Amino acid sequence: MDTGDTTFILICAALVMLMTIGLALFYAGMVRSKNALGTIMQSFIIIALITVEWILWGYSMAFGPDKWGVIGGLEWFGLRGVGMAPHSVYATTIPHQVFMIYQCMFAVITPALITGAFAERMRFGPFLLFSLLWATFVYNPLAHWIWGDGGWLGRLGVLDFAGGVAVHLSSGVAALAAAILLGKREGFGTEELRPHNLPMTLLGAGLLWFGWFGFNAGSALAAGSLAGSAFVATHVAGTTGALAWIFMEWRVTGKATTLGGASGAIAGLATVTPAAGFVGPISAAIIGILAGVGCYLGIMAKNRFGYDDSLDVVGIHGVGGVLGLLVTGLFASVAINPGGADGLFYGNPAQLGIQCVAIGITMIYTFVVSYILLKVVDKLFGLRVELRDERSGLDITQHEETAYNF
Amino acid sequence: MDTGDTTFILICAALVMLMTIGLALFYAGMVRSKNALGTIMQSFIIIALITVEWILWGYSMAFGPDKWGVIGGLEWFGLRGVGMAPHSVYATTIPHQVFMIYQCMFAVITPALITGAFAERMRFGPFLLFSLLWATFVYNPLAHWIWGDGGWLGRLGVLDFAGGVAVHLSSGVAALAAAILLGKREGFGTEELRPHNLPMTLLGAGLLWFGWFGFNAGSALAAGSLAGSAFVATHVAGTTGALAWIFMEWRVTGKATTLGGASGAIAGLATVTPAAGFVGPISAAIIGILAGVGCYLGIMAKNRFGYDDSLDVVGIHGVGGVLGLLVTGLFASVAINPGGADGLFYGNPAQLGIQCVAIGITMIYTFVVSYILLKVVDKLFGLRVELRDERSGLDITQHEETAYNF
Amino acid sequence: MDTGDTTFILICAALVMLMTIGLALFYAGMVRSKNALGTIMQSFIIIALITVEWILWGYSMAFGPDKWGVIGGLEWFGLRGVGMAPHSVYATTIPHQVFMIYQCMFAVITPALITGAFAERMRFGPFLLFSLLWATFVYNPLAHWIWGDGGWLGRLGVLDFAGGVAVHLSSGVAALAAAILLGKREGFGTEELRPHNLPMTLLGAGLLWFGWFGFNAGSALAAGSLAGSAFVATHVAGTTGALAWIFMEWRVTGKATTLGGASGAIAGLATVTPAAGFVGPISAAIIGILAGVGCYLGIMAKNRFGYDDSLDVVGIHGVGGVLGLLVTGLFASVAINPGGADGLFYGNPAQLGIQCVAIGITMIYTFVVSYILLKVVDKLFGLRVELRDERSGLDITQHEETAYNF
């Protein structure tokens, strides 16, 4: 065991936990004030709900003893056998439980990302149930496939450094299913649904960015060159993503917006996530630009197709997830990460194919299962609040609170 | 000296410092807007005031050369003799000053916790004086008893990993004394005293949670297995605390609230603090549940007994402190921490008795001394603002500022 | 390479990045709500803009192969040759790119500091251009002179641990040039230009303080005694700065203010920055007091001389920069840092002279070049928004957004 690596992953775990707090604010600032608390609560309570799920069966399903490459067994239920001795495969220089809690924070933020799609109109109870089911039946398997010891996507050679498959693409696709199934908010497209507190959104974006260093650099699982290069790639892609997005805004609607800058940064950070440990700074800069442009067009799609992905989870994490896995197949280089593989631009077109397989599989599996889970919960309890409650807002109707009493 | 451990404690010190900022927001969001700045200022200025106290005499009183087990001598006044060479007992792999500054952040947040009890009605000057006296005559001795080399509670075998005695129980009991002595705010029980900005409170809770990793895991003073297990226990207890609290709300008042989720998380984190380094994840989960239920009942007590512990310091840190020290006597296990001891559930009932002694002593000493200090300051300068000032709010009357000018 | 040191600098880099987010909030809270987003955006987008500048030519100009002691060559353009192998001079135990990204965060926050001087009245496009030019022609050379391998100020023996010359003094002087050249905001001195959200400012100050540990302690570039003593000095100076400032307020205007506490802390932190690694805790306490008093008088100067340095960059970072470099020449001691030098109080008056040279050179160079750059951009595009836009606010006119829709 190494004290430097252990410190690194412990702090990174704390940083990733902070991301979900940042996400709560990032999202809450974009909704109307009558839904501010309900939106924060969806992210906040997921930290609690999914952590419990994770220590009971989640970690075991995702990282436990492999079964036919598709799922981890329940041998580690309740962390049985997950002790302090380093795991021989996952992270050899830190306590196993430290690896477990670091991964826990990833499992937490993923369903929280989805909440942006059904913001301002989902009932609290059914939301809890859906999130629990989704974590169990979508996140855990996907995490096993790509990161679990023996997972078939990993064995296939798919490159996903920090969460293109299990985190961004999966949440983006689930978001699409949710947006379609729940339908539009009253007033979508007709009334002004303006963000109620953009400084809060910018603060959230800042905390997300800060935490993302733990998310991506920490995925190196050791404090060395790889962590360093992932850190640099992450930061650079976030910056070029922000610049590219506001450039697009400037061309299309005439002005660079603050929300655009934040959105572009998140787009860049999300897109570089699977690539972070496989690419150099200049590749990362290009990836960020592609992310800013691609995700900007992605959120525009919403207005074209007319589904109400309220806070643009599809446009940013869905599009970003696809882009990220693709560019990893393009820019990956063993010169940066000997443990990885070369991408198309480094003479290995096969890798791009493998990445496409991962994209396709993830999208299909996630969409189908997410849709089914949403349908089931909807039939059983009803996902959507009544129109009257939607008008009064989630804060009063779901939680009997109001966000502001200035 | 170890670079990994040194990095760990330096970053943890920064995290614990951030907790007091988080606390400022956590509290400020719950008061009325006319008191927002006054409430923030009470925590913010304590960082300054107590740090100076700490480097002058506080550290020496708490950790300096032991005198009859009850107090540290003033040999280290002004940090004389507190250099970079590691201290042979407190932390052998990091510079002594790093240990000192890490402990400084604990000394800072403790009196800041108390401010929640007398929120919205204490004069600024007398508040400063009381905080300084309290840190000197309550925190420093308690810290020496439990953590100081030679402190009698520590020698007695009391288990308190990160601050059940000196931080949570002491602040909770002092809060009770303050709430009783200052009396109720005008309108308590009759008017609507609603939180003015709950998103601010949730942000504060998030920062507290984030910093708590530094508070509890850092108390291992080295980046190894113990830090890892304390980190896991801390996070888990926070999550089950949140779930237990909103479950109680759902049963009692019908809806889960956002403030309840945050309060439950803080309750869980506070309660697990003394136990963090002695218990495994499942024990931590149970501790969090006990915390959520117990502290929820604790805040309800306020409404029954009718003292105005405005932001529930008694209900959360007082009750949490007692609970935490008790459960440590139940769930502690040398399998987790060889340096510790077994609790009742691991065949050592004696430990529970020892913990009860610590609880009793801490409550009696803290209540008596706190009450005396408050009385003295009240007689000398008057603790409470005039009714007219209470109506206008602390911001205008104590600081000549207003928080918001939208 | 050392995992502890690498972890330390990676986390410190993240902390310094967070400072610019904190700065955005610190500043935004002090402006009127119609300019909240525009103010946040100025800091936020600088993270993106300057990071790109840094990886392209900035790092090479500042730290690249020395040319006659005055500038780094462009050999490292686009980070060519800046790999993972540690640099033999700058930081021998961490990857070179980690040092590069850590320094990047310093390059980012410096121009962001200047934005406080021209708050509420600068056009967005010209602001971007000016910031880019300023980073290139002011920050990069200064950074090379003082920190670059072969830089002439460094060779001269100037002591500047973490950024008195390149960060605080340079931004403070540039702020003066900008305030003079842009002129006053409408209503300055006549209307009430009150902060619109001081809790936001306090949060920003808290994040700045938190990040400052990374800024100053991280400048040791290794997790050892030096980092520890810089951490302690930083925290202590921040606290005495806050106390000294509110003491001055109490004497001069009658009440201690929350904004004053925050301002004093920032003043103390800024002033101790160049001294952090060369002084002990007691010296740091004195430095903080000098900072609180000096910078308080500094902001008062504004009202006397009548230039509209809107958020007091001159008064805090300018005055703090000068003070900091001076006190380093007084309190520096090789007992604390063998790699440093003794100051006047330790028998080496020459050091004070050297520090004065650095101050003079930095002020003259920065003022002249900043003024020219501002003039050029003004002539080309016009720096200042039209009066009508100033009245409507930056948010609507520059970004087509509003910060709040409660």
Added chain:
Amino acid sequence: MKKIEAIIKPFRVDDVKKGLSNLGIKGMTVSEVRGFGRQRGHKEVYRGAEYQVDFVAKIKIEIVLEASMVPDAMKVIQDQARTGEIGDGKIFVIPVEQAVRIRTGESGKEAL
């Protein structure tokens, strides 16, 4: 001249405004108010303390117009603001003796 004061539900404002514009009404002033009436408020709970909030968020629209236009304007407001549920609000008519446009000094109907 008369002043119409209408207290309506916030989410009806846009439609009411559109309706009045179509009538040729060129100006109006709106403000946020809280109303107390037959419509029940809601319960709020903070740390176990329950509060009954009687006041409901409403929007007040003020329009000064010629007496002759009052009936049409009132009809439009009723049509656009009505949801049929309790709490739809009220319309009050108050006499106005003078009106002046600050920019031009015009008074009377020209000022509107």
Added chain:
Amino acid sequence: MKKIEAIIKPFRVDDVKKGLSNLGIKGMTVSEVRGFGRQRGHKEVYRGAEYQVDFVAKIKIEIVLEASMVPDAMKVIQDQARTGEIGDGKIFVIPVEQAVRIRTGESGKEAL
């Protein structure tokens, strides 16, 4: 019909509301306003710059009611809002020509 406009101190609102309800008044509308008058404002200081804030936070209560009820209503407001200190506020009475309940179209006293 008349409209009573009362400008009072914010912390008196609950009691005034209760008093009026007891009178049988079923509706009212309140809004946040800032008042300038004999009551002095307060000083604020930001980084050494002093501002004299003349305006004081007040609450404006508007009640439309039958002329016959005006005296009682005014008495209740005075009793409940008075603290005896400067700044207690004012009560104004303004004529109202029509009142309509949007939901039902009822007008006159039925609308109140």
Added chain:
Amino acid sequence: MKKIEAIIKPFRVDDVKKGLSNLGIKGMTVSEVRGFGRQRGHKEVYRGAEYQVDFVAKIKIEIVLEASMVPDAMKVIQDQARTGEIGDGKIFVIPVEQAVRIRTGESGKEAL
């Protein structure tokens, strides 16, 4: 007695208040309102969705005063609030039947 209601641009408030004080007017009440009129609003864009915001922030000043002072007061408001640009606002005069000072119970002109 009359009530003057003036809708003006926010940044003109201080000067209007000063002007009125010089006239010897001892009290007034102001509130934040949003105005719709000839003055165009502005465009806002959030993630590519464009909104035309028609309402402009304005300040409403209410002054109850003796009929005899109305002309002077209106003149002062016009002089101080006018910028000559569209959106300067309006002044309306409304009859007031009674005025009472809560603190003292004084009524009529003594109450003002």
